[in-house]
Amino acid sequence: METLEVGTIDGGTWLPLLEASDYTIAREVLLRGVAALYFTAFLAAFNQFPALLGERGLSPAPDYIEHTSSRAAPSLFRWRFTPYSDRLLRAVCLVGMALSLSVVVGLVQLGPAWTTIPVFLLMWWLYLSIVNIGQYYYGFGWESLLLEVGFVVAFLGAPEVAPPFLILLFLRWTVFRVEFGAGMIKMRGDNSWRDFTAMNYHHQTQPMPNPLSRWAHQKPQWWHRTETLGSHVIQLVMPWLLFFPQPVASIAACVIIISQLVLVFTGNYAWLNWLTILIAFSAISDSFLHSLVGGGWPAWGWEPVAAVLGGQVDVQSSTWWLVLTAVVFVLLCGLSWQPLRNLFLSNQLMNASFNRWHLVNAYGAFGSMTQVRRELIIEGTLSTDPSSESVWHAYEFKGKPGDVYRRPQQVAPYHLRLDWMMWFLALGSPNQPWFQRLLEKLLDGDPAIRKLLREDPFDGEAPVLIRVKIFEYRYVTSAERRETGQWWWRKELGTVVPPTG
Template structure:
């Protein structure tokens, strides 16, 4: 059979909507990521940040952490960082607006690869502030969607297939890490705690937590079914793959509604569109039940279908697919390893990573509260006022906000701090900057009780938090109920 006969099988002509959703959606997430870096990176990692990036660059190698900020002619500065973020936002918005899609198929490659490289340059010097799994996921997906092309040609099937493999690793990896981790996932009690102890609750989290036990067991069981079964169906013929993708999307929307996980859930939803065909979407709006695609395959093999894209484009996307598959061996082994890694990269380019979340479930919620005073000899009842963060719980009367897909990095670090040792260098530096009235740090806070005036003294307390019951909320108006556990840092100035 002439090789030109089967070339149309490399084209996913029934996925034009999916391509547009992926291109514009992933670009929008990149814009959000660059915006968060523009607003937060200088205060956290800038020249005068909590853990300055120039010092990190000086003691590490570009071999493991490549970044344009390591180049001799582009050394790190806060000004350059912000320029990089603006360029990234302009590029991403050009895709969201559809301008890039007006060009030939290859136009998406330089745009997305430049966004990928610019954001990777930030992540690779971002230290623990950028150690989240969704950073690597955004980098991987940004690289892959670069080869989806424009409406000038049909979407490449192999690129969409690799995106399904990415979604498989996200979902199945999360499912396996849960089954291997905390026993509460195995005895179906994990969701008894999750909504209350998750890193950053949102306005609906308390309502979800107060559901009955049978509801939480159903949530946990449903999570196992979706994460351990549905990913396999993504590789089935249509409409099975589309149905599996829709189920995954619905599960991710539940997480969006009940929590704040930056762009993780939204990006997962976008990747799931790689398995949803145009005909399936048309069927949802009354266009008739989609077929299984065998008629199209038969037509291709009979020579009745001609290829739409140039051969060089199909060869290029095929080579990229083969290269990414070659990098997939370690992540594949990791999925079935008894020592499974969670949120790990196996190469310095953050391509084909391992993902997963909540392998260990937190059963109680602890919050670190920073307080300051303008008095030299304050009493316990007079003079101490709390610094409030934008996303994490603090004031018991405040309802948690909805902040995702935006990422509040300092708030997340404070959650991790309460789980482990509070004696972290960055936290000591944060306290020093609060004592100095540092304006950059003030911008990362929701409320400075002294309007920029440096406090005379500060102290740090730790509390255990739980949601107020319905009766407690009616009586007091409090959203949270907290119990003081002790003083971490005594009054200091």
């Protein structure tokens, strides 16, 4: 292998400034982990996109493509020879899943250094093609984050070369924007974050609780204040330490990872938390991981474990590879000015993309804390006389609360897009075209929409009438749970859509 012949600095080569040979484990965690999340994203699109955005979906992508420009949102579905169809969409998802699996099982890593580039860039392009026609169903910050990270990790390379330091450095900058951006938007956006009461509400009002959310909500006030303070410290201080020498950077990354695992255990945020955990590994060195187990891995030692995960010892990179990764780093840095400026603006943008390729974005979450949980409940009846409440039955969603006796589910990193849209809808006006179309589909007994639901009370039969009510929800107390067996208490607030057929 050709190696880079360079000058010296204080008697030593400056090659180590471009190589990060102590990050082989981090590289493999990033490659395989990000690929696994791409598999999840393509799987969710395969299952949900046709019903939501397909040819006969709630917001048909062909109509959107016809009335928008490829200049602002490039997509292969805009090409003349590959117009959108549900069949093509599913084929794209299958290709994306196959590419993802090839990295997860390590096939791609067996090739030369450059093999990660075409595989990840193709996954990035295919998923970008979906996101850019996904409208509001794909308007979540973790879509842009997955696209950005997928593009960047393409240049980590296969184990034939040492991990490129500049690419790992840029991934740390991505973690910085995710964490520090979220911390700043919290401090600017809602007084509850400044008076340390935000976590009094978070676990109960978050978009999609999981089985442990109620337990977390019922912790005492001092616990919630500590949670809020901890959030500020982790998001506003720890990201800066990622750029410090080792072991400080590794310790800061571990703190961030632990905080993200807490969010994994107490909520459902698709792949946001898992992706943040993965990119935080860009700051964790092999030496630090080695030190955590007391100087050696039990029974089999350090080197075999490194080999299994893709690590190699004393690998040097060729000139062309170092130049390529340096050029990519410089180009990405050039796109970083607007996201950097955004972090310090009083009107900071949350989850914003500054270019059509979704590279180097602005991130943030929970700039405004919801304090009361409201849920829209869709009900139908087969009776022509809707006056009796006993004839009305609710449509149950897979993730969002509905039945008060049903325990919240763990669904992340899978993304239930319709459930999330219903949460946003309850916060604002239900007079959205897509929601009206959803009700029409339910009245028609549409099978594609029924597959997105957990329970169709009519087993595919079209209801005679349909209505929508709004309720306030809260977790039951321990005494209420023992007495009733419920997970939720709810109070009806009114009828949003009167019986219609």
